[in-house]
Amino acid sequence: MKAQTIKGAPDDPWSRMMTAAIAGDEGVYRRLLEDIGRSVRAMARAAFARAGVGDADIEDAVQETLLAIHLKRHTWDPAQPLAPWVYAIARHKVIDSLRRRGRRRVEPLENFEEFLAAPEAEDPHALSDARKLLEALAPRQRDIVTSISLDGQSIAATAKRLSMSEVAVRVALHRALKSLGAAWRRSVA
Amino acid sequence: MRTSELIAALSADPVPEPIRLGRRVAAAIALGLVVSLSIYAMRMGLRPNFAEAARTVRFDLKFVDAFAFALPSLLLTLQLARPDARPRALALWLLAPLIILAAGVVVELIVVPRDEWLSRLVGHNAKFCTVMIPTLAAPILAAVIVALRAGAPLHPALTGALAGAASAGIAALLYATHCPDDSPLFVATWYPLGTLICMGVGALAGRRFLAW
Numbered sequence: 001m002k003a004q005t006i007k008g009a010p011d012d013p014w015s016r017m018m019t020a021a022i023a024g025d026e027g028v029y030r031r032l033l034e035d036i037g038r039s040v041r042a043m044a045r046a047a048f049a050r051a052g053v054g055d056a057d058i059e060d061a062v063q064e065t066l067l068a069i070h071l072k073r074h075t076w077d078p079a080q081p082l083a084p085w086v087y088a089i090a091r092h093k094v095i096d097s098l099r100r101r102g103r104r105r106v107e108p109l110e111n112f113e114e115f116l117a118a119p120e121a122e123d124p125h126a127l128s129d130a131r132k133l134l135e136a137l138a139p140r141q142r143d144i145v146t147s148i149s150l151d152g153q154s155i156a157a158t159a160k161r162l163s164m165s166e167v168a169v170r171v172a173l174h175r176a177l178k179s180l181g182a183a184w185r186r187s188v189a
Numbered sequence: 190m191r192t193s194e195l196i197a198a199l200s201a202d203p204v205p206e207p208i209r210l211g212r213r214v215a216a217a218i219a220l221g222l223v224v225s226l227s228i229y230a231m232r233m234g235l236r237p238n239f240a241e242a243a244r245t246v247r248f249d250l251k252f253v254d255a256f257a258f259a260l261p262s263l264l265l266t267l268q269l270a271r272p273d274a275r276p277r278a279l280a281l282w283l284l285a286p287l288i289i290l291a292a293g294v295v296v297e298l299i300v301v302p303r304d305e306w307l308s309r310l311v312g313h314n315a316k317f318c319t320v321m322i323p324t325l326a327a328p329i330l331a332a333v334i335v336a337l338r339a340g341a342p343l344h345p346a347l348t349g350a351l352a353g354a355a356s357a358g359i360a361a362l363l364y365a366t367h368c369p370d371d372s373p374l375f376v377a378t379w380y381p382l383g384t385l386i387c388m389g390v391g392a393l394a395g396r397r398f399l400a401w
Contacts, residue, residue, distance in 0.1 A: 075270070075340055088343065149190060152194075170202070181401070185400065
């Protein structure tokens with residue numbers, strides 16, 4: 001598949017990366033998610049600080065946002081810049097996670113540009129609760145997600161180990177990510 | 190789990206078939222409409238003097254109004270299904286059917302003698318209207334809510350309510366071909382009542398099924 005050029009398509013790096021990612025470029029997609037993750041992390045830290053919530057769960061908010069971006073990427077209109085769309089989702093998810101932590105009134109978060117300009121790298125020791133949520137998945141799904149994420153295996157290697165076709169692994173992975181999103185929504189931290 | 194680990198899983202996930210929300214919702218409406226039309230055929234049918242009525246302003250106004258309500262509601266629903274929606278300008282179009290209806294009511298109050306007001310308002314079919322608009326709208330609303338699950342609305346209840354409004358508008362187009370009551374006094378009372386029921390159900394369904 002080759003990247004389409006859309007008339008009047010936005011020319012900022014994120015929008016171009018997402019267009020390439022949707023056209024099937026895995027490497028670009030990974031870099032885009034890492035980039036977005038750094039900005040969302042800065043934003044979540046600011047929001048958590050303002051709400052007086054400790055920063056223990058920041059990585060959860062970041063990961064929940066990334067998962068939502070992934071599962072809802074078809075709602076991005078390629079004729080619009082990506083950043084406002086990302087910001088809307090991040091804001092929604094960060095506010096959601098603050099609410100789950102008992103903050104009724106959450107102040108609106110403005111100036112996403114600020115967080116775009118001051119991204120924050122991942123703390124290699126910060127772990128999310130996702131591992132706990134993985135427990136809710138069917139064993140085969142959990143095995144596949146763990147293999148690809150925690151163990152860093154490729155789809156091909158995972159398929160071989162589980163004697164499944166690559167297509168079956170991809171389908172199972174997709175279902176698992178969807179259930180993970182649902183489990184996150186239901187979880188009360 | 191570390192974020193880099195999650196990203197590894199996300200980027201290994203295949204590119205999905207592109208979901209076109211507009212088409213999906215259009216297909217849902219078509220599907221729901223088939224069910225609504227069967228209910229219509231079984232329980233209602235065209236009013237007997239349809240051809241004659243079609244030449245009167247009061248009758249035509251029912252369709253203008255239902256259409257003016259259904260269209261912006263539907264477009265708004267589609268906008269709200271995206272997280273970066275900016276629907277303000279479109280929302281103003283919802284005033285159009287209200288203004289048309291209010292104007293119809295004012296003219297009706299001027300041209301019809303006072304002692305006929307109440308009988309025109311109550312009409313023949315008040316209760317039937319209030320029940321049948323939600324009944325005809327229900328299959329459409331259900332299908333649209335299912336289709337909207339692919340969306341990402343920041344306000345699920347509002348989005349659901351507008352889906353209810355759009356379904357009610359389409360149902361009103363259908364119902365108006367059956368109902369013998371054409372007075373704006375009737376239309377301004379019972380149609381909105383049926384519509385509000387649809388919007389309430391839509392809001393509840395939205396909160397339940399459209400959160401993500």
